[in-house]
Amino acid sequence: MRRFRDWWANPWGRPRFLVLFTALYLVWSIVPILIAIRFSFNEGRSRSTAQGWSLRWYTGDPDLSVLHDPDLRLALAQSLRLAAIAVIVTVPLGLALAVGLTRWRGRGSGTARGIALATLVTPEIVMGTALLLVFVHLLTFIKLGTVAQAIGHITFSLVFVVIIVRGRLLAIGPEYEEAARDLGASRIQALRLALLPMLVPAIVASGIIVFAISMDDFVISAFLSSGTATDTVPVRIYATGRTAPTPALNALATLTLVITVVIALVGFLLWRGVRAARGQTGSTVGEFAALDAEAVR
Amino acid sequence: MSEHERRVGAERGADGFWAGLALPGVVWLCIFFLLPFYVILCVALGTVDPIFQTPSPEWNPLQWNTSAFEFVFDGLFTHGAAFETVFVRTSVYVVVATVLSLLIAYPVAYYVARYGGRWKGLLLVGLIAPFFISYLMRMLAWINLLQDDGWVNDVLVWVGILDAPRNWLDGRASSVILGLVYGYVPFMILPLYAFLDRIDRSLLEAARDLGASPFQAFRMVTLPLSMPAVLAGIVIIALPMFGDYYTPDLLSGAPQTSLIGNQINLYIRGGQQIPVGAALVVVLMLFLTVLMSYYLYATARAQRRLGG
Numbered sequence: 001m002r003r004f005r006d007w008w009a010n011p012w013g014r015p016r017f018l019v020l021f022t023a024l025y026l027v028w029s030i031v032p033i034l035i036a037i038r039f040s041f042n043e044g045r046s047r048s049t050a051q052g053w054s055l056r057w058y059t060g061d062p063d064l065s066v067l068h069d070p071d072l073r074l075a076l077a078q079s080l081r082l083a084a085i086a087v088i089v090t091v092p093l094g095l096a097l098a099v100g101l102t103r104w105r106g107r108g109s110g111t112a113r114g115i116a117l118a119t120l121v122t123p124e125i126v127m128g129t130a131l132l133l134v135f136v137h138l139l140t141f142i143k144l145g146t147v148a149q150a151i152g153h154i155t156f157s158l159v160f161v162v163i164i165v166r167g168r169l170l171a172i173g174p175e176y177e178e179a180a181r182d183l184g185a186s187r188i189q190a191l192r193l194a195l196l197p198m199l200v201p202a203i204v205a206s207g208i209i210v211f212a213i214s215m216d217d218f219v220i221s222a223f224l225s226s227g228t229a230t231d232t233v234p235v236r237i238y239a240t241g242r243t244a245p246t247p248a249l250n251a252l253a254t255l256t257l258v259i260t261v262v263i264a265l266v267g268f269l270l271w272r273g274v275r276a277a278r279g280q281t282g283s284t285v286g287e288f289a290a291l292d293a294e295a296v297r
Numbered sequence: 298m299s300e301h302e303r304r305v306g307a308e309r310g311a312d313g314f315w316a317g318l319a320l321p322g323v324v325w326l327c328i329f330f331l332l333p334f335y336v337i338l339c340v341a342l343g344t345v346d347p348i349f350q351t352p353s354p355e356w357n358p359l360q361w362n363t364s365a366f367e368f369v370f371d372g373l374f375t376h377g378a379a380f381e382t383v384f385v386r387t388s389v390y391v392v393v394a395t396v397l398s399l400l401i402a403y404p405v406a407y408y409v410a411r412y413g414g415r416w417k418g419l420l421l422v423g424l425i426a427p428f429f430i431s432y433l434m435r436m437l438a439w440i441n442l443l444q445d446d447g448w449v450n451d452v453l454v455w456v457g458i459l460d461a462p463r464n465w466l467d468g469r470a471s472s473v474i475l476g477l478v479y480g481y482v483p484f485m486i487l488p489l490y491a492f493l494d495r496i497d498r499s500l501l502e503a504a505r506d507l508g509a510s511p512f513q514a515f516r517m518v519t520l521p522l523s524m525p526a527v528l529a530g531i532v533i534i535a536l537p538m539f540g541d542y543y544t545p546d547l548l549s550g551a552p553q554t555s556l557i558g559n560q561i562n563l564y565i566r567g568g569q570q571i572p573v574g575a576a577l578v579v580v581l582m583l584f585l586t587v588l589m590s591y592y593l594y595a596t597a598r599a600q601r602r603l604g605g
Contacts, residue, residue: 015408018404018407019412021404021405022409022420026420026423029423029482030426032438032441032442033434033438035441036434036437036438039441046446047444048444049446093321093322094322096322097319097322099318099319100316100318101322103311103315104315104318104319105312105315106316109316112323115330116322116326119330121589122330122582123540125540125541125558126540126582129561129574129575130330130334130336130337130578133333133336133337133354133575137336139328151329152329154325155326155329155330158322212428218433219543223565234433234434237431237437238546241437241547242440242466242546242547249437250441253434256431256434257429257430260429261429
């Protein structure tokens, strides 16, 4: 207590109000999540009173646990399936688009850049309505469900890959490719042998971001779902969050969170490893955060 | 357009190659982003099958039927009509939530960028963490806390602010706005942080050397310099908030907190009068386009003023 008083009274320290404010923000931001995770381990049915610890809502309960309730299990599987498809398709598509858009100067290039950026500022409900109506009335051969949802996820995550890769492209500069061309490489060889290896960190980072935003998505998944079988985790939380919630819903959300964080962590370590192998130094977390900030901009 | 782009692009015959590289992505966006907007228009300006109540889109612009738009504009510009009330409510919620978010985001981003020091890495992890937690899970966490027997009521009753537990989840604007702020504020902090982190410290030192107090240096150097980031942060969170319907559904679920997004969701997915829903989407888009244009104009002006 005395130490706190001294620190508060010290006029040369960091701005005390800001320290407290930031600390309070972080507590406010993280503690509700920790509490939600804690209730997923509740022995009893309540989500507001601590009633011992158990894995009942993960595996134990024969009907209501994530393992035994098909709705919950399918939701997790569907979320992971969509995120995997989104990463596999969006990253290469976005990579080519980013390289192309960054260097293509001719007629139409400005419009193409504008379209890509417009997806960034379009609210999800607008995109969701647009895709729903197009699949119902025009492209009727695409049925609502996994395929439609995957198309939606790819469409809104494409621009994030473009932004991340473009930032890295501008940082690398043209010299390496020019050198490769001078040494006799074709344009494609220069891309593949000189540029692509240098883009690996950006590719890994965009993979993580695409995975995270696909797992997070609610509106597109809900609008393009064909029914309970293709509901994702967020859709399930929305559907039962207020009506028939048990701690199993918290368990489902916790599992999703853990999977996302583990994937992001693996990706992050990979990214850091690649960077280190290429002799880049500096604060890795800081640079990663900048990438992330770039992506939401 | 940087020097680097010009040099690489200048290579003769290269432009077609780069355009070809971009082609798959551009085609994808044309089919799944541009085309759907035309379909929205055709549905909004189409007709409804009189028996099955299913919409029949009108593909020919010459035969567009504006009755859905008339219905929407009637409700939007008649005082006290349903759409007007909802639109005003949405705007108020978004403005209040955005201002609160800014009041939270700026100090936090400023502190981490300027004084993070050796804790910066850890603080950043804390700021990024919400990006990896699904928005719906973060709302679920608040449903848990705000229940009748939840911890919020427990604490408020224990401290003595409330005599009896209050029902927070039944149509309260405060709960919905809390949810919006909680949900969207991380998206504002990160770009603000990235921008504030890049501000040249020597400018602040110069201001101090010229006799400015720390507060004056902040007010006359940092704050004006960060205006573009503030505007960007506002746009980043205000645009999706205008389309939000799940936050009010989860934290209130009552008609008195219904937003534009709720109306769109009802009309589009409720099955009846889908053209009205489509027309609402078009109106929302036009409104947001006006906001975006103002943002681009304001950013350009802010940058001009800084001589950039």
